[in-house]
Every structure is written in C-alpha cells, then in structure tokens.
Amino acid sequence: MKNIFEFGDCLGPDKIIHIYDHDSGLKAIVVVDNVACGPAMGGVRMAPDVTTEEVFRLARAMTLKNAAADLSHGGGKAAILSNPKVSAAKKEILMRAFGRAIKDITDYIPGPDMGTDEACMAWVREETGRAIGLPATIGGIPLDEVGATGYGLSVVADVASNFCHIDLIGAKFVIQGTGSVGLHAAKFLTAQGAILIGATDSQGTLFNSNGIDVTQLTKLKGKKKSVLDYTDGDKLSRDAIIDIPCDIWIPAARPDVIRADNVHRLKTKLVIQGANIPFTAKAEQICHDRNILVIPDFIANAGGVICGAVEYGGGNQEIAFQTIEEKIRKNITLMLENVVQTDKLPRQIAIEMAEQRIRRATAYRSKSHGAGLQLIA
Ligand SMILES: NC(=O)c1ccc[n+]([C@@H]2O[C@H](COP(=O)([O-])OP(=O)(O)OC[C@H]3O[C@@H](n4cnc5c(N)ncnc54)[C@H](O)[C@@H]3O)[C@@H](O)[C@H]2O)c1
Structure with a gap:
C-alpha cells in the first residue's frame, strides 16, 4: 500500500x-x-x-x-x-x-x-x-429529483454559448448518459430552445437530427427502458455519440470517455462536463488547441453540491435554484473572461480561482491548523 x-x-x-x-x-x-x-x-x-x-x-x-x-x-x-x-x-x-x-x-x-x-x-x-x-x-431537497446538477449545466450553456457564438435557440446538443444529470440537463436546455439530437445509455445511442422529445425519453427511462426503445430515430452503437456533429456535447456518464485516441472524432463547439473527469488531461488540451471550449467538471457540475449547501443552511428548493444560477453564472463568466485574456486552459484557470479562494480563507486560520498560507502562497 x-x-x-x-x-x-x-x-x-x-x-x-x-x-x-x-x-x-x-x-x-x-x-x-x-x-x-x-x-x-x-x-x-x-x-x-x-x-x-x-x-x-x-x-x-x-x-x-x-x-x-x-x-x-x-x-x-x-x-x-x-x-x-x-x-x-x-x-x-x-x-x-x-x-x-x-x-x-x-x-x-x-x-x-x-x-x-x-x-x-x-x-x-x-x-x-x-x-x-x-x-x-x-x-431535505432531493437534488436528483429536482435536477440541481442538470439545471447548473443549463446555466453554463447559457453563459458559455455567448463565448463560442452559439445561439441557444435552435442549438443542437447531445447527451452521453441519460440518468439524473443528463435528462435534467436536456429538460432545462430544451426549455431554453435548444434541440436534443442524440442520447446514449449503457445500451447504445439514439440519433434523430430533427429532435428527440425529452419528456417522452424521460418517461421511457423512468420505466427502466433503454434509449434504443424510443421509436423515432436511428439506433447506433454506444460510442457513436462521439461522432454526432452538434453545437454542444454533454458527457454525463463515466470517467475518461474522451481520450487522446478518440478526441479527434468530436465535431462540436462546446463541451459541458456533467460527469466527473469525463476527459483525460490530454484530450482537454487537444480540444483547446482545436478551439473547442471545454467547461471543466468541477465548475460545470457544481449544482448538486450548491443545492446541498443551501439545504444544510436551512434553505428551500427555490433558494437552491437561485443560488445555483447566481454562483455558476458568476463563476463561468469570470473563468471565461480569464481564458480569453490568457489563452490558458479553462481547467487551469478554474483551479487557480479555487486555490485563490482557499488561500484567502487560509489567511484567517491559525498557523496551528495545518495547511498554512505560507505553503501555498
Ligand atoms: N447526480 C448528481 O447530482 C451529480 C453531481 C455531480 C457529478 N455527477 C456525475 O455525473 C455523472 C452521471 O451521474 P448521474 O447521477 O446522472 O448517474 P446515473 O446513474 O443516474 O446515470 C448514468 C447514465 O449513464 C449511462 N451510462 C453508463 N455507462 C455508460 C457508458 N459507458 N456510455 C454511455 N452511457 C453510459 C447509464 O445508462 C445512465 O443513463 C457521474 O459521473 C456522476 O459522478 C453527478
């Protein structure tokens, strides 16, 4: 060990x-x-x-x-x-x-x-x-039921789409993973006028360039069926979701699904990471070099923990959603402005933002409490 x-x-x-x-x-x-x-x-x-x-x-x-x-x-x-x-x-x-x-x-x-x-x-x-x-x-606030993380992803899309010149009304998006995060993100994004054209689960990929009805898909998944049971669309292999040309690509399933060996297949402008660590570091760098904007997981999928913090503080669902909107909008804007100015990777900027906040908080702690300001300043 x-x-x-x-x-x-x-x-x-x-x-x-x-x-x-x-x-x-x-x-x-x-x-x-x-x-x-x-x-x-x-x-x-x-x-x-x-x-x-x-x-x-x-x-x-x-x-x-x-x-x-x-x-x-x-x-x-x-x-x-x-x-x-x-x-x-x-x-x-x-x-x-x-x-x-x-x-x-x-x-x-x-x-x-x-x-x-x-x-x-x-x-x-x-x-x-x-x-x-x-x-x-x-x-409690049942965060998977209310879709706190998926809601956060839709706020990210609203802000980030301006940075990569996508009109959300009519924008085509796909979701890899149709669980709590993926389906709620699809619901909130279609409410903003975007169109879901591809969706996967562990069984395969559903593709329909004219749009997939999210309510119908959610009902189907609620009955423990697969996206492949949706009647109107092409049924493809699970990995085929990577090849679908779209404006926004949302991973909402497993880690490391996009790597150096398959990142060249992505044909999109914006990636919003719903899942944790869905891209390897190399794949994120390649996307950056190809001008594909990748919003890193710990900024994009923070809706769930923000909801948890509001719940812990005694707040209700309405306050949770307002807080998610406010915090994610502010963070994404700050991160993207920095990316434009520095051309650094979004993840690098996000880490620097987080570390800066920890450093400021550490300054108020007694030196006897472990990790010290002098070590990370
Ligand atoms: N639930 C949250 O609030 C939350 C918050 C932050 C991060 N996350 C992360 O988001 C991801 C999804 O979480 P969830 O709560 O929606 O999970 P979930 O179990 O509800 O859904 C996962 C979905 O992924 C699909 N799937 C599994 N393997 C797949 C594969 N190889 N290819 C394509 N699809 C596959 C499943 O069929 C299912 O549709 C996880 O990485 C999780 O850690 C979730």
Whole structure:
C-alpha cells in the first residue's frame, strides 16, 4: 500500500481515517481534505473496492469544487467498503455504524454518492446530527429529483454559448448518459430552445437530427427502458455519440470517455462536463488547441453540491435554484473572461480561482491548523 503521507501537499489532506467495527462489519475510509473555507462537504460512496487513494482524489475534487463555487465548505469524501446491493436492513446497520463512528469528526458533513441515497443520509443524520441530501419530509431537497446538477449545466450553456457564438435557440446538443444529470440537463436546455439530437445509455445511442422529445425519453427511462426503445430515430452503437456533429456535447456518464485516441472524432463547439473527469488531461488540451471550449467538471457540475449547501443552511428548493444560477453564472463568466485574456486552459484557470479562494480563507486560520498560507502562497 502507498504510504498515505505521500498524498500530502500544501492543500491537505487534513485527516485520513480508517474505520473498522467488528459488530456491524463496517469498514470505511474518511478523508477530510481541506477545511480552510469551512467544514468539509462530500458524499459517502458505497462500493467494495474503493481505495484510500481514490477517496483522497475524490475529496480533493470536492475541495476545488466547493471553493470554486464560493461555498463556506471545504472538501471531503468517504467510502464504505461494501457491496451497495446489500439488503436494506444490512445497509441501515452499516450506515448507522458509520454515523456513530464519524459523530465526532465534526468537520465532515456527509452526503449521498454512488451506492447511498437519501434514506442512508436520514440514518446517518440521526446518529450524527448532520448530513445533506435528506428526504424532503425531514427538510431535505432531493437534488436528483429536482435536477440541481442538470439545471447548473443549463446555466453554463447559457453563459458559455455567448463565448463560442452559439445561439441557444435552435442549438443542437447531445447527451452521453441519460440518468439524473443528463435528462435534467436536456429538460432545462430544451426549455431554453435548444434541440436534443442524440442520447446514449449503457445500451447504445439514439440519433434523430430533427429532435428527440425529452419528456417522452424521460418517461421511457423512468420505466427502466433503454434509449434504443424510443421509436423515432436511428439506433447506433454506444460510442457513436462521439461522432454526432452538434453545437454542444454533454458527457454525463463515466470517467475518461474522451481520450487522446478518440478526441479527434468530436465535431462540436462546446463541451459541458456533467460527469466527473469525463476527459483525460490530454484530450482537454487537444480540444483547446482545436478551439473547442471545454467547461471543466468541477465548475460545470457544481449544482448538486450548491443545492446541498443551501439545504444544510436551512434553505428551500427555490433558494437552491437561485443560488445555483447566481454562483455558476458568476463563476463561468469570470473563468471565461480569464481564458480569453490568457489563452490558458479553462481547467487551469478554474483551479487557480479555487486555490485563490482557499488561500484567502487560509489567511484567517491559525498557523496551528495545518495547511498554512505560507505553503501555498
Ligand atoms: N447526480 C448528481 O447530482 C451529480 C453531481 C455531480 C457529478 N455527477 C456525475 O455525473 C455523472 C452521471 O451521474 P448521474 O447521477 O446522472 O448517474 P446515473 O446513474 O443516474 O446515470 C448514468 C447514465 O449513464 C449511462 N451510462 C453508463 N455507462 C455508460 C457508458 N459507458 N456510455 C454511455 N452511457 C453510459 C447509464 O445508462 C445512465 O443513463 C457521474 O459521473 C456522476 O459522478 C453527478
């Protein structure tokens, strides 16, 4: 195993905690990466094979995402090493044991992630007194149901389209992945006048240059069917989504789907990253060189965590959507103005913006609190 102190740099991690509880069978990892801006916020992933390194990388991504969104929260992440398909009773035992174990780690606020949901967060909150992504009946805002992240992507499209001279009314877009993020993004974008012409899921690609009815597609997906069951359109292979000429290309599925070996197939002007790390660093550089504007994941898909922060502060859905609109619009504009002035990669500018905010927050902290201003200034 890698020496865990090797992860350390000027931002963190503040703490790496391994938890074992014999009675419940709980094995968990918590990484509190950086708390300069406030208590760390980040999801709890349930999967059997998550490593400490992966949890650290996910926690670091949250540090940057939360700082870039100007939230009063640092970044953290947790993993429970278990098959997420265990029975509901066993899941409750594991989540409650996890909650009891992290009760005193008060600078970490858990939320849902792959393998955990709002019920899990309700159990954790009962044990710890803190969690986001709670069921609506106990004050939560169900972010996947309301489409917080997809809404954020539509705000990004509104701002970024001006920078690459796309008229959103009539703009053609595709979504790779028709889950919560992809379908909600499609709903909000078509409300702005854009036209969905391609959509994938794990089974394949649906293509219709005249437009796909998003309401009908959402109903179909709600019945656990595939995009290939939509009647009106061509049925193509899963990867064919990469070749569809369009104005806006939205990855909303898996990591590393666009790499140096397939990036040349993209025929688009704007990429809005709904998924986490959907492009490799090399692919982003090639897009930049080809004048394709790529809005990086941690700026574009921050709608979910902004919604979580509003929920944690006691706000409702209306306030959450106003906050997502305000923060994402301001951030994207600032980032793109910098890109135009410097010709740096959008991701590089976004990282610099996030680090600058962390640095400013660090200046208010006592030197005894770990990552110091002098180290990252
Ligand atoms: N849910 C959120 O609020 C949120 C917030 C930030 C980032 N993200 C990221 O966005 C991505 C999607 O999240 P989600 O909540 O919509 O997930 P989801 O599970 O609801 O949907 C994923 C979709 O991707 C499809 N898919 C899976 N493998 C595929 C493949 N190889 N090619 C094409 N499609 C494939 C699935 O069929 C499904 O339609 C993930 O990377 C997630 O980490 C989600």
